[in-house]
Amino acid sequence: MAATASAPTRFLDPNVIAAISGMELRARAIVEGFLSGLHQSPYKGFSVEFAEYRQYTPGDDPRHIDWKVYARSDKYYVKEFEEETNLNCHILIDISKSMSYASSKVSKLDYASFLSASLAYLMIRQRDSVGIVGFSDKIDFHIPSRLRPGHLHTILHAIENISHGERTTIGKPLHQVADTLNKKGLLILLSDLLDEPKDIIDALQHFRFRGHDVVVFHILDKTELTFPFYSKTRFIGLEGEGSYMTIPQSIREDYMRRLQDHIETLKTGCGVHKIDYAVLDTSKPLDFALQAYLAARSGKM
Amino acid sequence: MPSFLNSAFLMIGAAAVAVPILIHLLMRNKVVRIDFAAMRFLMESQKQVVRWLKLKQLLILLLRIAAIALLALAFARPYFPESSALGLWASDEKEVGLIVDISASMLAAEHLTQAKSALRDVFDGLAPETIVSVYFAGGHSRMIVEREPLNDGIEARVLSMLQPTYQHCNLREATQTMDDLLRGSALFKRELYIISDFQRSGWPETGSFLQLASHAEVKLLPVTEKPWRNITIIDAQVPDETEQPWLCTVQNQALDVVKSAEVNLVVAGKAIATQKVEFTDGSTQVVPFEQVKLPRGDIAGYFEVNVDDDFVEDNRYYFVAQQREYIRVLAVNGEKASGPADELFFADKAVNTHGSAFRLIQTEAARLDRISPDAFDVVLLANVTGLNNNDVQILRTFVRNGGGLLIAPGDKVDIKFYNRFLEEIAPASLQNLAKPLLDRNSGDIMMLSNIGHPAFDQLSNALSNDISAARFFQHWILQPKVGSQMLANFGDDAPAIVVGTAGRGKVVMLSFPIDGEWSDLPIQTSYLPLLHTLLSYAQPPAEKVQFVRVGQPLYLGDSFQPNTQVEVATPDNVVSTWRSDNLIYGGASLPGIYRFQQKSMHKNIAVNLTTEESDTDIFVPEAFLAKLYSADEQTVIDQSQARISLPEQQAESEQKVWRYLVFVAFAFLIGESFLGNRTPR
Structure with a gap:
């Protein structure tokens, strides 16, 4: 047990990750933990394209000093290169109030944050450009995809400072995002998808129409999946649906049926449009989502 | 509510x-x-x-x-x-129970007529279809009608069956029985009628008061308002000995009316004596009958008081008596000869004297099978050599069933036979001869060692002393068995007379013969009384006379064979056959003489009316009702009370509403x- 606990893979546990401060550190821990379990390197070939010169400052690698410029100007300039990306990725993260639901330490939004940070970290490491969009009933923030050094920091900073949006309205912001993305790429949606399945599928179809590949991570809390309530309970909607008192025992069957119907509808809709769809339990490790990403990326390379 | x-x-x-x-x-x-x-x-x-x-x-x-x-x-x-009772209780329907006394006293005066009249009145006063139960109390008390709707047929049936018995009636028991029945009635209104002469003897003092649980309205219908004239014979004593007087106890319960009466002693249908009784000094008089000369044997008869009273059934008192005619002795002669040499020469003369209580019949061992010992009271084995196996078996059975046996061994006996075949019943075994024949002038003497024994009851002190005058020249040495008693011995302490029992019979064993061969006893004055007293002792005891009341069982005794047919003649001369494994006859429902016959055995048993039925002391209605208490022991029922108020606890106990509530609560x-x-x- 001690060996297991000290293994890097323990950082795939959301509850462990939540105890780590700093989104970058979290992302690194997750990805390193995840990669330590892989035998084949996920990194593929990449190219480097010149971007600009800048004045040498102590600490820079002397190998990057352009001696021709020094000969002409008698000043030390360092060549900077724009790394060529393999894949253009966008992470769409749902930050509506319903994502703040948590039956344990990790809320759905926390889980989505960990996952999006991990994905961004992984993408940057393998030279994929990554952007991130936060939305609720509208687009709350949008960081376009880049591969520049320091972009990861920008993304992680944005993730770390996510604040809750309003009600979940997936269709409208996704359509907006779809209209703004010109370059084809990979789109990863992290959401609890508590909206009308038809609107969700329509929006995702929009991305597909524009040539994007789409991976949908349907993030749900364990209690949402199992509904383990017994005593008389007053449920209060997080998005202003009001409160309802009920006997969970008596409606569990009905609840589970409706939830499964919802999931099945989404799953079927995604399947029709060749969209990868996976339900993620916030109590489960994060590696499943990372595996899914790598599988989707390998299909594009 | x-x-x-x-x-x-x-x-x-x-x-x-x-x-x-x-x-x-x-x-x-x-x-x-x-x-x-x-x-x-x-x-x-x-x-x-x-x-x-x-x-x-x-x-x-x-x-x-x-x-x-x-x-x-x-x-x-x-x-x-009651005021808010269920509709069923509030209805006018009622259940009626009638107790009719059919004890012997209802035969007195006009009691029966009055009872029938009262019964008709009750039936006439009831609405048709009223639920009626009728209980006859007396003798074999029984429910004649049980919860039937009233109709003409019931009235006719009850009246036709209304016939008093000769037995006693327990009114308390009858009231309890009817109360139990009415208690289970579905109707709230209940009435209990009692038709009786209300003798006080019909209400046992034990458990004097009776709680009524039915809450019935009790109505008493006395068949008489005053005691009836009654003179009765309540007891009699019939002695075994002819010298003693016969006694008859007469009770006059109408002393102010009847001052004297005649009492007859009737035996075998013939009045053999009459005595007059005066009641001037008391209501109960003992009437003696002196010098009653009756033949020996079983006799049956009755005392009867001749008087004009209201209850004639108790004017007779039946009795049986057993005046034994003879003690029958079967003597088996072991040495038949002529003159004094005959083994029974002296014994026959001593026993078969004129006026003797004995009758001695002689036989020989070889002819014993022609005579049944059952016809005799005592068997005498006089110097008998031996008996065949069949005779030995018969003799054993005879003794075990109560017959007497006197063994007088002499020079002819086979010592092996006695010690082997008679060992089971003999009180002693023969050892050997004591000594050789001596000079006639000397000889041993016999002394009574247990003069107070019942075997010597008929032997006076003077005669007992004379026994020592006899000289014995030879005798057998006896070895007494455990449980036997030595009554006489010789000078050397050798047993002379030993007695014992075998089954119900008594056996007397001498160590010498009863002729003059080994002693001069037969010529002594003590010979005759000694032989008489020993034979009397050996005879079967007289059977005790049973004093039986109507309704009690009759026991036939051990002399009858169980599971064998017995002919029974009842007092009303009805002859029938009957058999039983315990010989207890339970059908004595009439006063009089019951006669039982089984082969050669016969037995008479006198059955008389129970004295309680002769008692004219009666309850006044108020006194009778005072014996009845309602169930809560608070309310005394009185005659004027139209209805016994329903006690709370009793109402609750009867209705048992709580049961329904608990049932519904559990549901x-x-x-x-x-x-x-x-x-x-």
């Missing part, structure tokens, strides 16, 4: 009812609040569920409250007082459990 015996439980129940209400209210407020995201899956169905849930919880609450309330009501022991609790298990909290 119902009333309650323990109304305190109502208060307790009211408090207890609050418990489920409080629990319900407390549980209702205990709601978990949860912020939840997936509200879209809850919102559509939960309203209907909550509504149905509230309804079920309310139903459960009501069931709990109802169950507790019902249990509290049950513990409060509710009942419906509610079962329903609550069923519903509760299917209702989420």
Whole structure:
């Protein structure tokens, strides 16, 4: 047990990750933990394209000093290169109030944050450009995809400072995002998808129409999946649906049926449009989502 | 409205009812609040569920409250007082029970006629279809009619069966029986009629008072208002000895009317003596009959008082007596000869004297099979050599059944036979001869060692001393068995007379013969009384005379064979056959002489009326009713009371409303459990 606990893979546990401060550190821990379990390197070939010169400052690698410029100007300039990306990725993260639901330490939004940070970290490491969009009933923030050094920091900073949006309205912001993305790429949606399945599928179809590949991570809390309530309970909607008192025992069957119907509808809709769809339990490790990403990326390379 | 015996439980129940209400209210407020995201899956169905849930919880609450309330009501022991009784009780229908005394005293005066008249009046006063029960009390008391709707057929049937018995009546028992029946009546109105002469003897003092549980209205219908004239023979003594007087006890219960009467002694249908009795100095007189000369043997008869009274059935007192004619002795002669040399020469002369109580019949061992010992009281083996096996078996049976045996061994006996075949019944075994024949002038003497023994009852002191005058020249040495008694011995302490028992019979064993061959006893004055007293001792005891009342069982005694047919002649000369394994005849329903015959055995048993029925002391109605108590032991029933008020406890006990309440409460609790298990909290 001690060996297991000290293994890097323990950082795939959301509850462990939540105890780590700093989104970058979290992302690194997750990805390193995840990669330590892989035998084949996920990194593929990449190219480097010149971007600009800048004045040498102590600490820079002397190998990057352009001696021709020094000969002409008698000043030390360092060549900077724009790394060529393999894949253009966008992470769409749902930050509506319903994502703040948590039956344990990790809320759905926390889980989505960990996952999006991990994905961004992984993408940057393998030279994929990554952007991130936060939305609720509208687009709350949008960081376009880049591969520049320091972009990861920008993304992680944005993730770390996510604040809750309003009600979940997936269709409208996704359509907006779809209209703004010109370059084809990979789109990863992290959401609890508590909206009308038809609107969700329509929006995702929009991305597909524009040539994007789409991976949908349907993030749900364990209690949402199992509904383990017994005593008389007053449920209060997080998005202003009001409160309802009920006997969970008596409606569990009905609840589970409706939830499964919802999931099945989404799953079927995604399947029709060749969209990868996976339900993620916030109590489960994060590696499943990372595996899914790598599988989707390998299909594009 | 119902009333309650323990109304305190109502208060307790009211408090207890609050418990489920409080629990319900407390549980209702205990709601978990949860912020939840997936509200879209809850919102559509939960309203209907909550509504149905509230309804079920309310139903459960009501069931709990109802169950507790019902249990509290049950513990409060509710009942419906008469005024607000159920419709069934309020109806005019009633159930009637009639007790009719059919004891022997109802044969007196006009009692029977009055009883029939009263019975008709009761029937006439009842509405058709009234539920009626009729109980005949007396003798084999029985329910003649049990809960039948009244019709003409019932009245005719009861009147035709109304015939008094000669037996006693227990009115307390009869009242208890009818009360038990009426207690189970479905009707509230109940009436109990008692038609009787109300003798005080009909109400046993033991358990004097009777609690009535039926709450019936008790109505007494006496067949007479005053005691009847009655002179009765209540007892008689018939002696075994002819010298003693016969006694007859006469009781006059009408002393102011009858001053004297004649009492006859009737034997075998013939009046053999008459005595006059004067009642001037008391109501009970003992009438002696002196010098009654009766033949020996079994006799049967009665005393009868000749007087004009109201109850003639108790004017006779039947008796049987056993005046034994002879003690029958079967003497087996072991040495038949002529003159004094004959073994029984002296014995025959000593026993068969004129006026003797003995009758001695002689036979020989070889001819013994031609005579049944059962016809004799005592068998005498006089110097008998031996008997064949069959005779030995018969002799053993004879003795075990009560017959007597006198063994007088002499020079002819076979010592092996005696010690082997008679060993079972003989009180001693033969050892050997004591000594050789001596000079006639000397010889041993015999002394009585146990003069107080019953075997010497008929031997006076003078004669007992004379026994020592006899000289014995030879005798057998006897070895007494354990349990036997030595009554006489010789000078050297050798046993001379030993007695013992075998079964019910007695055996006397001498160590010498009863002729003059070994002694000069036969010529001594003590010879005759000694032989008489030993034979008398050996005879079967006289059977005790039974004094039996009507209704009591008759025991035939051991002389009858069980499981063998017995001819029975009842006092009314009806002859029938009967057999029983215990020889107890239970059918003595008439006073008089019952005669039983089985082969050569016969027996007479006198049966008389029970003296209680002769008693003219009667209850006045108020005194009788004072014996009856209502069940709560508070209310004494009196004749004027139209209805016994229903005591609370008795009403509650009878109605048993609590049972229904508990039943319903449990049904509610079962329903609550069923519903509760299917209702989420």
